[in-house]
Each structure stands twice: as structure tokens, then as C-alpha cells.
Amino acid sequence: MKKLLILSSSPRRDGNSIRLAEAAAHGATEAGHAVEIFQVDDHVSSFLRDCRQCRNDRGECGIEDGFRELFLEHYLPADGILFATPLYWYGMSGQLKTFFDRTFCYYAASCPDSAANIAGMARKRIGLLISSEETYPGAILGVIHSIQEFSRYTHSEFVGVVQGIGNRRGDVDRDPEDPLERASHLGATIFDRHFSDYRIDTERTGSVWAT
Numbered sequence: 141m142k143k144l145l146i147l148s149s150s151p152r153r154d155g156n157s158i159r160l161a162e163a164a165a166h167g168a169t170e171a172g173h174a175v176e177i178f179q180v181d182d183h184v185s186s187f188l189r190d191c192r193q194c195r196n197d198r199g200e201c202g203i204e205d206g207f208r209e210l211f212l213e214h215y216l217p218a219d220g221i222l223f224a225t226p227l228y229w230y231g232m233s234g235q236l237k238t239f240f241d242r243t244f245c246y247y248a249a250s251c252p253d254s255a256a257n258i259a260g261m262a263r264k265r266i267g268l269l270i271s272s273e274e275t276y277p278g279a280i281l282g283v284i285h286s287i288q289e290f291s292r293y294t295h296s297e298f299v300g301v302v303q304g305i306g307n308r309r310g311d312v313d314r315d316p317e318d319p320l321e322r323a324s325h326l327g328a329t330i331f332d333r334h335f336s337d338y339r340i341d342t343e344r345t346g347s348v349w350a351t
């Protein structure tokens with residue numbers, strides 16, 4: 141059984157991001173995976189600070205909110221992560237960006253457990269769920285690029301993106317492109333779907349799929 145963590149990062153508890161997150165959770169659960177969903181700002185209430193000023197006597201992050209538990213006990217052990225974010229100013233939400241920033245305290249060389257934390261951050265399967273008002277494909281490229289680079293940096297495999305169109309809470313339910321179904325499918329297949337990222341000398345066969 142694989143562990144999937146879903147991080148939903150809108151401040152709206154009942155908005156479109158959580159609708160996509162819950163659909164993905166449903167698909168992953170049906171596929172037999174162990175799934176957890178968290179709303180990021182239930183656990184993260186402060187930006188990254190200057191670590192030199194902020195670390196406690198044991199060299200650990202001194203910010204007292206739920207990030208430590210979320211990161212150490214849920215993020216690191218997971219085999220796969222689905223990030224769900226609203227599109228904010230053509231980027232990810234501040235909540236999700238802060239989640240990424242806060243990981244720094246835990247993998248920086250000055251952290252006593254950095255080696256173990258780096259190992260835990262690496263080699264996951266990663267997917268992305270985006271809710272946005274605008275439909276044109278360019279609007280979400282900034283978010284996709286951030287997640288792609290984070291995945292590359294952590295030797296992870298970025299395996300899929302689902303965009304749901306909506307603005308009012310629950311609007312994504314009425315998106316005719318059925319993002320809830322696609323999110324459910326991404327959740328169900330995140331660990332099994334074919335992934336490729338070639339280099340010039342990658343050995344490959346002519347067909348991608350078995351005939």
C-alpha cells in the first residue's frame with residue numbers, strides 16, 4: 141500500500157481546491173492507497189524567517205506552529221504528494237509557497253537532521269491540482285514550472301496536472317471538462333502511470349505503449 145499526502149492550500153475551506161483534492165483522495169482510496177488530506181493553513185501560520193535568528197538551542201526551526209508535525213510526520217513518509225492550489229496572480233497560493241519555503245529549515249546543512257530530511261524529500265511521485273477562473277493554458281504555466289523544478293530538484297517524478305475552472309465555491313463541479321473525474325483518476329493512478337523524461341541518450345523503443 142502506497143502513502144499519498146494531499147495538501148490543499150486555499151484559505152477557503154469549502155472552495156474549489158478542496159473539491160479537487162477530495163476527488164483525488166476518493167480515487168486514490170478506491171485504488172487501495174493510504175490517503176491523508178491536510179489544509180495547509182491549518183498547520184502553517186508563519187512565513188520562513190531568517191534561520192540564523194530563528195533556530196532554537198537544538199538547531200531546530202523555532203517557529204511554533206504545525207509545520208514541523210505536518211512535514212516530519214506526514215510529508216516525509218509519503219510516497220506521493222498531490223499539491224492543490226488556487227491560481228493566485230498566475231502563481232500558487234501564498235500558503236503553498238510558504239510550505240515550500242519552510243522546508244528549507246529542515247534540509248539546510250545547519251539542521252541536525254538534514255540528511256534524513258533530504259532523503260525523505262526525495263524520490264516521490266508528485267501531482268498538481270489547480271483551480272482557476274481563467275481558462276487559457278498560459279495562466280497556469282508559472283505554477284507548473286515551480287512544481288516541475290521542485291520535482292527535478294528532489295529527484296521526484298512530476299506525473300500529472302489537473303486544472304479545474306471555477307471562481308465561486310464549488311464552481312469546479314460544473315466545469316464541463318469534468319476536472320473532478322480527472323482529479324480522481326490522477327489520485328488513482330499517481331503511483332502507476334507511465335512517466336518519462338528523456339535525455340538524448342535515453343534508450344527507448346519505438347512505441348510507448350505495448351501493442
Ligand SMILES: Cc1cc2nc3c(=O)[nH]c(=O)nc-3n(C[C@H](O)[C@H](O)[C@H](O)COP(=O)(O)O)c2cc1C
Nearest residue numbers: 150155156157226227228229230272273274306307
Ligand atoms: C488573490 C486572488 C488572486 C487570483 N488570481 C487569479 C489569477 O491570476 N487567474 C485566475 O484565473 N484566477 C485567479 N483568482 C481566482 C481563483 O483562482 C479562483 O476563484 C479559484 O477557483 C479559487 O480556488 P479556491 O476556491 O480553492 O479558493 C484569484 C483569486 C484570488 C482570491
